[in-house]
Amino acid sequence: ELKVEQNPLFLSMQEGKNYTIYCNYSTTSDRLYWYRQDPGKSLESLFVLLSNGAVKQEGRLMASLDTKARLSTLHITAAVHDLSATYFCAVHNDMRFGAGTRLTVKP
């Protein structure tokens, strides 16, 4: 059974700091997705990673995919308050989601 594990589940960081969220999955997949959910809102697509070695960047967020290690990372550079949200990874097989990482960026 496919398992998708994110860590950390909770992340509190100060503005200006860097950090990485990890997404491990248990079976072979060459496609992975990242979504963002603001409090009380629905989910929105952030990144689509379609192959091994794929890297996508938008603003202060950068996502990468290593299909051999079954690992995707979401790197946050110089965090700002507006990035506070819950971030989910989802593996293409079965469209299964991780538990989410709740990020809080403090001044």
Next chain:
Amino acid sequence: DADVTQTPRNRITKTGKRIMLECSQTKGHDRMYWYRQDPGLGLRLIYYSFDVKDINKGEISDGYSVSRQAQAKFSLSLESAIPNQTALYFCATSGRGVAGANVLTFGAGSRLTVL
């Protein structure tokens, strides 16, 4: 109007009642999904449908049923609601994207409380 519309947005019901959550989309997508969200558990897939004649169980289909009435409509039913089905339910759709990408577009969610 939203691309993916869920009704009702909020519902409080009692144990044993039958509940239907409805989802309609204007994106012309073939694929539709129902997820539930519980704190700390992420989103768990209940059912999904790749076209009108195709219905598939997800991770947690027990206690739920679905109907794909048309390409644009996918409803989720709880035949006899129980308290542990209290959750936030999301409908999502996807088309056949570039390189097989399957990006989901989500509805606003339906919050269900079973007393």
